[in-house]
Amino acid sequence: xxxxxxxxxxxxxxxxxxxxxxxxxxxxxxxxxxxxxxxxxxxxxxxxxxxxxxxxxxxxxxxxxxxxxxxxxxxxxxxxxxxxxxxxxxxxxxxxxxxxxxxxxxxxxxxxxxxx
Amino acid sequence: xxxxxxxxxxxxxxxxxxxxxxxxxxxxxxxxxxxxxxxxxxxxxxxxxxxxxxxxxxxxxxxxxxxxxxxxxxxxxxxxxxxxxxxxxxxxxxxxxxxxxxxxxxxxxxxxxxxxx
Numbered sequence: 001x002x003x004x005x006x007x008x009x010x011x012x013x014x015x016x017x018x019x020x021x022x023x024x025x026x027x028x029x030x031x032x033x034x035x036x037x038x039x040x041x042x043x044x045x046x047x048x049x050x051x052x053x054x055x056x057x058x059x060x061x062x063x064x065x066x067x068x069x070x071x072x073x074x075x076x077x078x079x080x081x082x083x084x085x086x087x088x089x090x091x092x093x094x095x096x097x098x099x100x101x102x103x104x105x106x107x108x109x110x111x112x113x114x115x116x
Numbered sequence: 117x118x119x120x121x122x123x124x125x126x127x128x129x130x131x132x133x134x135x136x137x138x139x140x141x142x143x144x145x146x147x148x149x150x151x152x153x154x155x156x157x158x159x160x161x162x163x164x165x166x167x168x169x170x171x172x173x174x175x176x177x178x179x180x181x182x183x184x185x186x187x188x189x190x191x192x193x194x195x196x197x198x199x200x201x202x203x204x205x206x207x208x209x210x211x212x213x214x215x216x217x218x219x220x221x222x223x224x225x226x227x228x229x230x231x232x233x
Contacts, residue, residue: 047223050221
């Protein structure tokens with residue numbers, strides 16, 4: 001069975017603090033994809049990153065960075081110098097083809113509040 | 117600005133009404149999706165269209181009827197809904213690459229906030 005766990009339900013930080021959102025996944029697939037999406041109050045999910053299971057390189061995009069570790073089945077997301085505009089719900093998702101068709105399995109989301 | 121446009125943004129309907137949700141994308145994507153999202157929950161997949169054909173129906177009740185008139189448009193027809201169907205309905209689109217459409221990133225609209233009274 002596939003599963004994504006985001007144990008942090010809600011995190012509050014003060015602006016300019018760094019914050020890490022945790023994502024732990026379970027899958028038996030050898031080929032799978034991991035994603036992070038941001039959902040601001042406006043409602044749409046905004047794609048942030050996609051990683052395939054064969055690419056463990058960490059990635060940095062501006063203030064955002066991602067740490068993928070297959071050994072611990074984790075794909076954590078760090079925001080450096082957080083800003084109020086980062087306040088949103090962040091979803092981690094896994095896509096594998098255990099059932100023969102790729103499907104997204106979303107985590108339950110982490111609500112991030114960045115206080116001014 | 118989102119490249120996936122959903123209308124209407126808000127909808128209130130009675131349990132005997134018939135209404136439709138509309139979604140449009142102009143990114144040349146060949147896969148389109150409907151998701152349902154309840155408050156404080158992740159999105160739940162309802163339907164997937166790939167090259168205008170229904171490829172996944174997640175056992176959704178027949179009171180929800182999807183339609184894909186062409187590669188840019190996706191509709192969700194609603195009839196005889198229940199109050200528990202009140203939710204945010206999200207449309208998304210993606211490329212349909214090797215491995216299937218959900219092996220790649222999706223682009224979401226802002227959703228239709230539906231209230232059934």
